[in-house]
Amino acid sequence: MADTRAISIQALNKYYGSFHALKNVTLTVEKGERIVICGPSGSGKSTLIRCINGLEDHQSGSLTVDGVTLSDEAAVLRQVRARAGMVFQHFNLYPHLSVLDNCTLSPTCTLRLDKATARRQAMELLSRVGMVDHAGKFPSQLSGGQQQRAAIARSLCMMPDIMLFDEPTSALDPESIGEVLDVMTDLARDGMTMVCVTHEMGFARKAADRIVFMDAGQILEINTPEAFFATPETDRARTFINQVIGH
Amino acid sequence: MLDLWFDYKDLWLSGLKVTASLTLLAILLGFVLALPIGVARARNRGLSGVLAYGYVIFFRGMPLLVLLFLVYYGAGEFSRDLRSLGLWWFFRDAYYCGLLALVLNTAAYQAEIIRGSLNGIPSSIREANAALNLTRWTAFRRVLFPIAIARALPGLGNEFILLLKATSLLAIITIFDLMGQARFIFSETFDLRAYYVAALHYLVLVLVLEWLLRRIERRNAWAA
Numbered sequence: 001m002a003d004t005r006a007i008s009i010q011a012l013n014k015y016y017g018s019f020h021a022l023k024n025v026t027l028t029v030e031k032g033e034r035i036v037i038c039g040p041s042g043s044g045k046s047t048l049i050r051c052i053n054g055l056e057d058h059q060s061g062s063l064t065v066d067g068v069t070l071s072d073e074a075a076v077l078r079q080v081r082a083r084a085g086m087v088f089q090h091f092n093l094y095p096h097l098s099v100l101d102n103c104t105l106s107p108t109c110t111l112r113l114d115k116a117t118a119r120r121q122a123m124e125l126l127s128r129v130g131m132v133d134h135a136g137k138f139p140s141q142l143s144g145g146q147q148q149r150a151a152i153a154r155s156l157c158m159m160p161d162i163m164l165f166d167e168p169t170s171a172l173d174p175e176s177i178g179e180v181l182d183v184m185t186d187l188a189r190d191g192m193t194m195v196c197v198t199h200e201m202g203f204a205r206k207a208a209d210r211i212v213f214m215d216a217g218q219i220l221e222i223n224t225p226e227a228f229f230a231t232p233e234t235d236r237a238r239t240f241i242n243q244v245i246g247h
Numbered sequence: 248m249l250d251l252w253f254d255y256k257d258l259w260l261s262g263l264k265v266t267a268s269l270t271l272l273a274i275l276l277g278f279v280l281a282l283p284i285g286v287a288r289a290r291n292r293g294l295s296g297v298l299a300y301g302y303v304i305f306f307r308g309m310p311l312l313v314l315l316f317l318v319y320y321g322a323g324e325f326s327r328d329l330r331s332l333g334l335w336w337f338f339r340d341a342y343y344c345g346l347l348a349l350v351l352n353t354a355a356y357q358a359e360i361i362r363g364s365l366n367g368i369p370s371s372i373r374e375a376n377a378a379l380n381l382t383r384w385t386a387f388r389r390v391l392f393p394i395a396i397a398r399a400l401p402g403l404g405n406e407f408i409l410l411l412k413a414t415s416l417l418a419i420i421t422i423f424d425l426m427g428q429a430r431f432i433f434s435e436t437f438d439l440r441a442y443y444v445a446a447l448h449y450l451v452l453v454l455v456l457e458w459l460l461r462r463i464e465r466r467n468a469w470a471a
Contacts, residue, residue, distance in 0.1 A: 055374055078380055086378040092371040095469050096393050105389060106379040138469045158379060 003067055006031045006162050006193045007052060007084075012061035014047060014217075021047045022058070023217040031161075034194045036204040036225075039214035040240060045197040046089075048214070049166050052195065053084045066161055085160035089167040091151040093139040099126065099150045100135040103157045111158065118157070125153040129183045145176025149183055163187065165196040201244050205229065213237045248440050248447075255432050262428035263448055265342075269424060270411045270452070272346055277353035277410070278403075284354060285361025286387075299358065306355035312416055314352060319344040319420045345417035353410045360406060364399035365391065397467040404460040408453055415449070425449065 007029040014022035022044050029035050037045045050056040051063060054070055054077045063070040066083040070076060094102050103122035107113045113121070126132050129149040139147050148168055155163065165184065169177040181203045188194055188207040198204065204211055204225055211228040213221040213236075220234050229245075232238045252259055287299035306314070322329060322338035329335045337343045368391060376386040396403075418426035429445035432438075 053378060055377060077377075081378060081380045086374075088371065088374065088378075090371055092375040092378075094372070094375065094390055094394075096390075096397065096467070105385075106381055109385040109389065110380045110382065140469050154379070 004030050005064070006033065006066060007195070008062075008064040009048075009052075010062045010064075012048075012051065012058050012063060014044075014051060014056065014058045021217050022051070025061070025217075025219055027212060027219060027222070029162075029193065029195060032191050032193055034188045034192075034207055034209045035196070035212060036208040036210075037195065037197045037212045037214060038199065038201070038204065038240070038244075039220075042216075043214040044217040045214050046166050047217075049164050049195060049197050052164055053081050053086055055086070082158065083160055084162040084164055085155035085158055087148070087152055087155055087163065087165045087168050089170050091139070091144075091147040091171075093147055093151055093154070095139055098136050098138055099131060099142070099153075102139070102150060103154045106154075107157050122153070122157050125156045126150070128156075128186070129153045130179070143176060144172045145179045148172065148176070148180045152180075152183055152187075162193040162195070165194065165198065167197050167199070169198060169200055199244060201229075201241075213240070215240075248444055251432070251436070251438060251440050252444055255428070258423075258428045258432065259425075259444065259448065262423060262425040262445075263452075265422065265424040265427075266411075266414055266448075267452065269342075269346060269349065269414045269417065269422075270407075270456075273349035273353055273410055273414070274407050276346075276350045277357055280350060280354035281357035281361055284358035285365065288358055288362035289365035303355045303358055306351050307359070309352075311348065311352045311413055312419070315345060315348040315416060315420060318348045318351075341417075341420045341422050345414075345420055345422055349410065349414065349417075352413075353406060356406050356409075357403060360399050360402040361395060363402070364395040367398060368394055397469075400460065400464050400467065404457070404464075407460070408456055411452055411456060412449060415445075 005028055007027070009025055009027045012022050012025040013020070025048060037048065039045050047056055051058050052065060057072055065080045068076060068079045068083070070080055094105070097105065100119065100122055103126065104115070104118040107118040107121065108115060123132060123135065126135055129152055131146060131149050131153060134142060134146055134150070139150070142150065168184070169180050172180060177200065181200060184194070184196065184203065185207050196203075208225050210222055211225055212219055213228065213234075215236050221228065221232065221237050223233070228237070229241060232241055284299045284302055287295040288303065290296060319341060322344065326335060326338075329338050372390060372394065376390055381390065414424055415426035417424055418430055421427070423431065425445050425448050429441045432441040
């Protein structure tokens with residue numbers, strides 16, 4: 001039987017020194033599934049998503065991405081990162097390269113696509129995120145929302161099976177948030193496996209298959225958006241929902 | 248002062264050429280030497296880190312004039328060995344000795360500037376390199392190096408200007424750069440204005456260098 005799991009996390013524990021950042025986290029993400037991870041700040045959401053592509057190491061438990069079990073070996077990390085693309089809170093674009101060069105650097109150097117193919121693919125993906133007109137600009141010439149859309153296109157250019165979003169709209173103004181969420185919703189509709197750490201509950205309601213609620217390094221609830229918002233199981237989740245929906 | 252310049256026009260122009268060529272060569276060769284040392288300093292691991300640190304301590308700790316004497320007069324002590332190694336043509340020549348001392352000296356300073364700008368690259372850039380699966384070599388060549396050099400430009404520019412003026416020390420080991428010509432002209436005329444003329448030449452060279460650096464910095468405006 002074919003493995004339908006995109007990500008499988010078993011009893012994951014992560015420490016920063018003596019601080020227990022992730023406590024026995026267990027979570028399975030099916031292929032094509034859209035997961036939103038939410039929770040108060042400091043709850044370990046970002047740490048968890050950064051563990052998935054090995055930007056953070058973990059001390060115990062296991063993490064499997066598309067059948068590859070993470071270790072600290074360089075070859076394994078490369079395999080995992082080839083499958084899971086990452087979008088960062090602060091975009092992390094290369095400041096010295098144009099948007100187009102940001103998108104073609106790794107495809108030509110790492111995937112060894114020829115320049116013309118990489119360019120064509122980059123322009124297709126840039127048009128998908130509405131950034132074709134800005135392909136020749138440098139990141140410093142773009143608004144936050146434009147930078148984040150460029151970063152999403154850059155990540156897609158590596159042809160990942162899974163997209164990880166680490167608070168992609170937290171550094172943006174309200175207007176930009178909308179344009180980035182539209183791109184993400186479009187991706188979700190397209191069937192991309194997605195794990196998003198976000199406070200955007202509107203997006204969670206619209207695009208997520210399941211919502212994972214974390215607090216203090218633990219997963220407290222995993223539920224469908226309808227059930228999560230209507231009948232949260234824990235007091236902690238109820239308080240959180242009231243706070244984020246309340247304004 | 249103009250008369251003093253026109254009377255010795257050929258000497259001044261030849262001095263200008265020597266100073267300019269020494270500065271340019273020392274900047275370029277110094278940079279080539281500084282790059283691996285700066286990278287090793289930034290990595291700060293293993294034998295290369297220790298060697299790079301040793302290099303910087305040694306050459307930054309030694310006055311350029313002392314280094315100059317050690318290379319130029321010190322080489323004479325080993326003229327027999329240097330001859331047998333086929334290196335005497337190099338160490339016999341004051342110009343090459345002076346250039347070597349300048350390169351060894353500036354490389355130590357440039358390496359520290361490169362180390363600082365490499366270490367100052369935000370971790371978000373390194374995370375992007377990891378997430379995009381860039382190999383270490385690609386990450387260095389296409390991302391870290393260009394960003395580090397752009398950030399290092401103001402510091403490097405400062406070092407280049409200091410180096411330009413430090414070349415005047417080479418007049419002491421018989422090189423007829425601007426300072427060497429000024430000394431010669433003064434000994435002929437006992438006219439102190441010779442040194443003013445030399446100073447003006449240095450000022451012009453500094454202004455040209457500054458203009459060049461500004462142009463390069465402007466091309467890297469994204470680094471701000």
